Amino acid sequence: MQEGYKGKAYDVLKKLNIDIGDLIEIKKGDLIVRGILLPSYSRDDRIIVIKLDNGYNIGISIENISEIKVLSKSLQKTTERESSKSAYKKTKSEIKIISTGGTIVSKVEYETGAVRPALSTEEIIQFLPEINEIADIDAEILFSILSENMKPEYWIKIARAVKDAFDKGNSGVVIAHGTDTMAYTASALAFSLQSLEGPVVLVGSQRSSDRPSSDSAINLLSSVLVAKHAPFGEVVVNMHAESSDTFTLVHRGVKVRKMHSSRRDAFQSINDKPLAKVLWKERKLTMLREDYITKKTETTLDAKFDERVFLLYYYPGLSRELIEQIISNTKIRGLIIAGTGLGHTSSEYVELFKKATKDGIFIGMTTQCLFGRVNMNVYTTGRQLLDAGVTPLEDMLPEVALVKLMWVLAHEQDLEKIRNMMTTNLVGEINPRHTLDLYPRWLYE
Amino acid sequence: MQEGYKGKAYDVLKKLNIDIGDLIEIKKGDLIVRGILLPSYSRDDRIIVIKLDNGYNIGISIENISEIKVLSKSLQKTTERESSKSAYKKTKSEIKIISTGGTIVSKVEYETGAVRPALSTEEIIQFLPEINEIADIDAEILFSILSENMKPEYWIKIARAVKDAFDKGNSGVVIAHGTDTMAYTASALAFSLQSLEGPVVLVGSQRSSDRPSSDSAINLLSSVLVAKHAPFGEVVVNMHAESSDTFTLVHRGVKVRKMHSSRRDAFQSINDKPLAKVLWKERKLTMLREDYITKKTETTLDAKFDERVFLLYYYPGLSRELIEQIISNTKIRGLIIAGTGLGHTSSEYVELFKKATKDGIFIGMTTQCLFGRVNMNVYTTGRQLLDAGVTPLEDMLPEVALVKLMWVLAHEQDLEKIRNMMTTNLVGEINPRHTLDLYPRWLYE
Numbered sequence: 001m002q003e004g005y006k007g008k009a010y011d012v013l014k015k016l017n018i019d020i021g022d023l024i025e026i027k028k029g030d031l032i033v034r035g036i037l038l039p040s041y042s043r044d045d046r047i048i049v050i051k052l053d054n055g056y057n058i059g060i061s062i063e064n065i066s067e068i069k070v071l072s073k074s075l076q077k078t079t080e081r082e083s084s085k086s087a088y089k090k091t092k093s094e095i096k097i098i099s100t101g102g103t104i105v106s107k108v109e110y111e112t113g114a115v116r117p118a119l120s121t122e123e124i125i126q127f128l129p130e131i132n133e134i135a136d137i138d139a140e141i142l143f144s145i146l147s148e149n150m151k152p153e154y155w156i157k158i159a160r161a162v163k164d165a166f167d168k169g170n171s172g173v174v175i176a177h178g179t180d181t182m183a184y185t186a187s188a189l190a191f192s193l194q195s196l197e198g199p200v201v202l203v204g205s206q207r208s209s210d211r212p213s214s215d216s217a218i219n220l221l222s223s224v225l226v227a228k229h230a231p232f233g234e235v236v237v238n239m240h241a242e243s244s245d246t247f248t249l250v251h252r253g254v255k256v257r258k259m260h261s262s263r264r265d266a267f268q269s270i271n272d273k274p275l276a277k278v279l280w281k282e283r284k285l286t287m288l289r290e291d292y293i294t295k296k297t298e299t300t301l302d303a304k305f306d307e308r309v310f311l312l313y314y315y316p317g318l319s320r321e322l323i324e325q326i327i328s329n330t331k332i333r334g335l336i337i338a339g340t341g342l343g344h345t346s347s348e349y350v351e352l353f354k355k356a357t358k359d360g361i362f363i364g365m366t367t368q369c370l371f372g373r374v375n376m377n378v379y380t381t382g383r384q385l386l387d388a389g390v391t392p393l394e395d396m397l398p399e400v401a402l403v404k405l406m407w408v409l410a411h412e413q414d415l416e417k418i419r420n421m422m423t424t425n426l427v428g429e430i431n432p433r434h435t436l437d438l439y440p441r442w443l444y445e
Numbered sequence: 446m447q448e449g450y451k452g453k454a455y456d457v458l459k460k461l462n463i464d465i466g467d468l469i470e471i472k473k474g475d476l477i478v479r480g481i482l483l484p485s486y487s488r489d490d491r492i493i494v495i496k497l498d499n500g501y502n503i504g505i506s507i508e509n510i511s512e513i514k515v516l517s518k519s520l521q522k523t524t525e526r527e528s529s530k531s532a533y534k535k536t537k538s539e540i541k542i543i544s545t546g547g548t549i550v551s552k553v554e555y556e557t558g559a560v561r562p563a564l565s566t567e568e569i570i571q572f573l574p575e576i577n578e579i580a581d582i583d584a585e586i587l588f589s590i591l592s593e594n595m596k597p598e599y600w601i602k603i604a605r606a607v608k609d610a611f612d613k614g615n616s617g618v619v620i621a622h623g624t625d626t627m628a629y630t631a632s633a634l635a636f637s638l639q640s641l642e643g644p645v646v647l648v649g650s651q652r653s654s655d656r657p658s659s660d661s662a663i664n665l666l667s668s669v670l671v672a673k674h675a676p677f678g679e680v681v682v683n684m685h686a687e688s689s690d691t692f693t694l695v696h697r698g699v700k701v702r703k704m705h706s707s708r709r710d711a712f713q714s715i716n717d718k719p720l721a722k723v724l725w726k727e728r729k730l731t732m733l734r735e736d737y738i739t740k741k742t743e744t745t746l747d748a749k750f751d752e753r754v755f756l757l758y759y760y761p762g763l764s765r766e767l768i769e770q771i772i773s774n775t776k777i778r779g780l781i782i783a784g785t786g787l788g789h790t791s792s793e794y795v796e797l798f799k800k801a802t803k804d805g806i807f808i809g810m811t812t813q814c815l816f817g818r819v820n821m822n823v824y825t826t827g828r829q830l831l832d833a834g835v836t837p838l839e840d841m842l843p844e845v846a847l848v849k850l851m852w853v854l855a856h857e858q859d860l861e862k863i864r865n866m867m868t869t870n871l872v873g874e875i876n877p878r879h880t881l882d883l884y885p886r887w888l889y890e
């Protein structure tokens with residue numbers, strides 16, 4: 001079986017009777033490449049894709065290849081793989097993989113070159129057979145969407161699937177998710193599942209699995225390790241930690257943010273230390289902190305969100321009329337401001353905010369700096385905003401504060417109770433103590 | 446003269462005939478402190494404030510002091526300082542300091558403990574007499590506002606004052622500014638003053654000058670060095686570079702962002718290397734790049750801004766009706782989206798954006814990741830947004846894109862011309878080539 005291969009590459013593989021999964025060696029000039037033949041997702045029909053020992057996939061043109069030999073045939077023959085489909089419909093497993101879509105389970109469409117999500121549970125496990133060595137895996141495709149299309153109703157479905165997985169006896173859950181909004185989903189799950197029997201690990205990939213530099217395999221493998229071995233009952237994000245491939249970092253779901261549009265180490269903890277580190281080659285999980293949320297005997301589900309909120313990013317020149325319109329002409333119940341510095345907006349809005357909070361609208365202040373804490377007692381404007389009823393939200397990220405507000409508003413009607421919940425540290429979204437090493441370093445070498 | 450001192454501290458200073466500016470030595474137990482007596486802004490009447498050799502100010506309680514002696518009297522007696530007021534109204538100077546307010550020129554009010562801006566040009570220069578050794582300084586208080594209250598009409602006034610300063614023969618300009626919106630002002634000035642005879646250096650401080658750990662002195666001193674010696678004609682931000690006090694970094698005004706609410710090294714270049722480094726103790730400016738904008742023979746002023754814009758921060762659950770309302774019920778002419786990842790929003794908005802761009806509204810895409818570049822050709826949603834007329838804005842920061850849009854809209858009416866200007870690299874706001882070292886490192890030691 002030479003899945004996905006066409007044209008010249010197919011002809012060569014067919015002729016030499018090379019199947020997907022075979023360990024092969026290719027000689028091309030001075031270059032010798034050894035690895036496992038993967039299905040092709042390339043539009044170029046001369047390219048064959050090999051998974052190297054270091055976890056990387058590379059694409060090699062079959063042109064000018066001097067020799068290809070099979071070092072060992074795949075143990076998992078096509079027929080076996082076909083029949084194993086049913087094996088994933090398990091009644092009992094250790095770790096459940098819930099796929100929601102995104103690059104980590106994506107393939108490149110032959111025709112358009114566009115990336116599409118995997119279509120079957122088999123495609124997921126087949127993609128990385130080693131994970132079955134770590135734990136007894138069950139996989140489920142909950143839905144297949146690009147994460148920019150994620151919304152609160154899907155958060156609820158994912159939360160239910162997590163609860164269901166623990167109820168069925170799994171000891172950990174891995175959620176494959178697009179990276180764009182993964183941090184938002186992590187927050188939504190953290191507030192919805194405050195008591196957990198085991199780790200809930202969100203994982204994604206910044207480069208699709210057909211690309212040589214894909215982080216899919218390492219991220220998924222290490223996430224299964226975390227789900228199986230981590231001592232906590234928390235929602236976390238596990239992603240590549242640096243531009244080389246040595247380890248991944250496990251970030252608390254309510255303190256993590258996608259900080260780069262394309263790098264594999266895009267996800268970083270903000271105002272917080274990661275919980276753990278995974279050396280994927282050594283299959284080793286090292287805890288970096290001991291103040292994690294422990295596993296509970298029961299998983300509780302409380303997933304409700306009120307979407308009548310707005311995230312207002314403050315900037316000089318922001319029109320007061322526009323804010324007034326957003327607040328009054330719409331039905332919003334809460335506003336999160338990404339203010340400047342220690343938590344400011346122009347003092348021109350003070351009266352407007354005072355009226356809004358009197359009308360029962362919650363207004364919470366975060367900082368667009370992202371790093372550091374809001375402190376509205378230092379400058380006059382901050383004190384005026386406090387007097388107007390604006391609630392300072394400590395070191396919560398704007399996005400986390402927004403998701404928390406959606407969750408809180410679905411549970412409370414009274415403004416004082418909403419304020420109280422918003423400033424209460426529910427699942428580690430507030431870090432009361434910052435150390436100097438939480439701020440990254442810019443090194444220009 | 447013992448400005449600001451009251452009660453016990455005043456009595457001691459008066460009795461020993463110690464004046465502001467005197468070099469004194471204090472013995473207290475085993476501790477010996479040597480430095481220059483500063484005016485007091487402490488509410489505690491037992492505290493005297495000393496400026497140490499390393500630039501730090503410290504407050505010491507006069508209680509249990511075993512000895513205070515005067516090592517040398519201030520050369521600048523009260524009467525001289527009083528009379529020197531008029532000396533700052535110069536007809537000819539080398540460097541002009543324009544003060545707009547903010548912490549760098551702030552003092553703590555005795556009564557309330559609140560921070561207020563300096564009230565006179567003398568207060569500014571008196572605060573750091575050493576700057577007169579570097580260059581012939583003229584200072585002007587343009588206005589005294591907290592920078593969260595900054596708005597486009599003030600940007601125009603600052604730009605005019607800069608033009609005026611160069612026209613009067615100054616070779617560099619330093620602008621004292623609050624840190625909250627300093628990066629926005631830097632962008633506004635960069636687009637308004639595209640031809641400059643010398644450096645325009647924005648500087649602020651994260652800790653007011655009465656505080657022991659104030660960065661005011663170092664930042665102001667090194668900014669005067671930059672204004673005097675830098676080879677470029679660019680708008681830059683010069684601020685503390687790391688948590689110790691060794692150097693400051695000079696950031697391109699359109700590539701800098703306040704990344705921390707309180708740290709002194711809050712300002713960092715994003716997707717760009719700083720232009721220069723200043724070792725303030727050694728009075729040494731080192732260029733880190735050679736691709737700066739050179740000095741021109743004439744300074745041109747073109748400061749106009751159209752405020753009919755909005756910065757939309759995308760998140761899952763953002764209501765389509767709300768966006769529709771912002772676009773249609775208001776008179777906005779342009780929208781900057783801080784999208785997810787490579788430049789996405791939910792595909793639900795595609796039709797809405799298509800209609801808006803057809804109606805002549807500019808919609809530009811940036812990434813809320815901040816680091817990295819927008820690339821809307823990778824995923825389906827990105828391509829749909831491109832088809833809808835959304836313009837990808839490379840690696841421009843959302844805030845910079847917003848200020849640029851205000852400037853562009855004030856100059857162009859035609860949507861194609863607006864698009865063209867927004868994607869043209871006017872003053873280095875787009876960095877076409879990213880190197881690995883532009884992304885900071887999170888080091889958990």
